[in-house]
Amino acid sequence: MPETANEAINMYQASVPIVLRALTNLKTILGKAEAWAGEKNVKEETVLNARLALDMLPFSKQIQLVSDNAKGIAARLGNVENPSYADDEKTFAELHERLQKTIDFVKSVPEAGFSGSETRELVLKFPQRTMEFTGLAYLTGFGLPNFFFHYTTAYAILRHSGVPLGKPDYLGG
Known part of the structure; x- marks a missing residue:
């Protein structure tokens, strides 16, 4: 956060590098899951449909939502069109492709579009409600x-x- 009231936050630096690092880490984690499944003879769909609780979304949907949120952050704050992806990935390869496509999109958003986004009004429309934010409140609170x-x-x-993962896998290099 800014050190003084007069110091502005760089919304690009507060979002894009953070999201790109996590997406890159997730690609590595996904690769480890794929290798583990192969070594342990675990079916791909077993991993992709795994969940922690019966009423939660499966692993594959979590990856899609990571992607959607990354795109949303970059597009909304970077003032560009948010691409729509079909959410139809059913294999490790398709999830890898989805993550790479997301990384490529986030990298493509020009830093200049983030200028002034901390005070830009953003409106998110969901089936059950509409949410209104300033850019900074959106980034930090949603x-x-x-x-x-x-x-x-x-x-x-x-x-x-x-899957043999640890904190270094989550945090990355």
Whole structure:
């Protein structure tokens, strides 16, 4: 956060590098899950459909939501169109492709578009409600927390399933 009231936050630096690091880590984690499944003779769909509780979304959906949140953060704060992805991934390869496509999109958003986004008004429309934010409130109170909720849940599902992961995998290099 800014050290003084007069110091502005760099919304690009507060979002894009953080999201890119986590997406890159998630690609590595996904690769470890795929290798583990192969070594242990665990069916791909078993891993992709794994969940921590019966009423939660499966691993594959967690990856899709990580992707959606990353795209949303970059697009909304970078003032560009948010691409829509089909959410139809059914294999490790398709999830890898989804994550790479998301990384490529986030990297493509020009830093200049983030200028002034901390005070930009953002409106998110969901089937049950509409949420209004300034850019900074969105990033710190919704965008990043929601992104990391699904990132952490994906990691936890794999750990719970037996994939040998640790904190260094989650945090990355």
